[in-house]
Amino acid sequence: MTKTNNNSIPDKSNIQGMILRGFTHPYSCHLIFQFNDKPGAKNFIKSIFPYIQSAESWGDAKPDIMLNIGLTYSGIKATSDLSETYLEYFPNSFIEGPTSAGSQGSLNDWGVSDPSGWAFGNDTDEQHVDCIVHTYAMTDETRALIVSIVSDAAKANGLTEFLPIDNGTKRLEEYALMPRNFIHFAYLDGIDQPDLTWNDPADPNDTGDLRNFLIGYPLSDSGPGPTGDNPAGDFAKDGCYNAFRMLYQDVKVFDEFLIANAPKAPKEIQQTPEYAQEWIAAKLNGRWRNGSPLELSPNAPDVATSHATDFGYKGDTTGMKCPFAAHTRVGNPRDEVLNSSEPSPVPRLIRRGMAYGAPPTLKSYDGERGLIGLFLCGSIATQFELLYSWMNTTNFASTFTSQQGQDGLIANRDTPGADRSFNIPTADGSITIDSLPHFVITRGTAYCLLPSISTLKSIAG
């Protein structure tokens, strides 16, 4: 295998910005498209190319408007000059896409999340996605400006746009009034991200080594792919995959669940019904809603630990502090001993998601809301889908009494054979919740490559 340039430092001006840093612009809108023909697709990329933000530092001049672009496999096929032979060099999971039987083995979009009901991204001709444009802005006015620049260019070039909100009438927009980094269900998010580093020499044991995410600098013969000195490797170099998921969050079901199960909490937690509900919410997630990890703050949230990331689970082999199936303990089991089939160290994901839709009002839960999930990785199968499969079936460590259990927050409860029960160990014995409901429903998915700026330039011509 070719390992050329494994140690040559990537050029930040060639990498799309969101890969290396989370944008803090308060407004973002994610426009989802299908191309009509090759000239239109190329001209579209050309029209919006000037607004692409690279990973270079912008210093004091924070751009008011900017964007990043993702292309699915069909989008690459439609815009690139790669021959069939080299198109096949992309990894199978990316080629086949999220509705393939292979990917569904991990995503498990059964029942309420069935791809036939998605607003975009299933494998029919009408629904397949070619391109997603992630736009960011500092104000509501400039948000409207960048969105119209992109949508006008799309119209002029014959693209079809998916409007996934309110029966095909609205775009997927970040809810800008949400307190910074909070998501629906009222949790603080975006706390623990891989510490992206460029080790010299490369360090195969550092899951934050950028080479795990950026294509073209493989740490081993495990990728990321496409690898090697060939047209596909050149096209993908300095790119990164983005598993894009629109995930509806059922806040009504979640709130009712907390209220119904709070009385099961131990006596000392029952100071107020609200505190008992917070306790259940923390046990489902592994962090209190303010962000404090249960491992460091087992009894109450604490501002001092709300952004803490330096902890492990080795001292909690009974799950007394943090249940084994808590969302963050499944998403990153840290130092826990895993089954021998699992990779070590645990792979990481760069999460760049945000909330869409207004929270419910005191009067009504009506309305569409959830998470715009951007999960960045160098390998869709061995990073994103692996962790997703753990959430749907907790068979990755022998700590789980049920190997068919599920994560507390996001798993698909209709997964065949799934054990929907949730176990909260306490000093007075285990509290068992018999059947977790669907808190999260999939509305659409697309697997994109966030290509390098030079690749996008070559498409733009």
Add this chain to the structure above:
Amino acid sequence: MANPLTLYVPIKQDAVSQAAAQLAYQNFVKSVTSGLDESGIVHYARVALIPNASGQGTYAILLITTFDGPMNPYLGFFWKNPGTQQAFAGIAAIALTPPNPPVKDLTGFENFINKNNLSKSASPGKPGDLYEAYTKTVKEITSTAKELVLPKQSV
């Protein structure tokens, strides 16, 4: 949930490839046992040589396994294990249609396995083609088996 893999690979007819197929068949269990044991997710794995219609020589190699959970996230494990890598790379090397991309790294391996897999796993809206008499995982079965065996041994 268990899933099937039915890897069907027509092979070259030259004498060297035919001999390699025989060798792969004879060594299969020996070369994959430690990797499959360690994985703890494979129920059964078997290989068969499909004869040419003439009765002379081998037309294709057929490798059939049933395993717990999804396949693609775990191909990295089987690629890293020398025994299983050797078994699969050996089949790829004598394939009638040379694998594209070549099976030299995990991406090549993932693509080769998926392209030549005749089985369909059940997925939302699409029926699969695997019958299951039980839903227990290999881990669950082997841990129960140990519990059953241990008391007998201590008698």
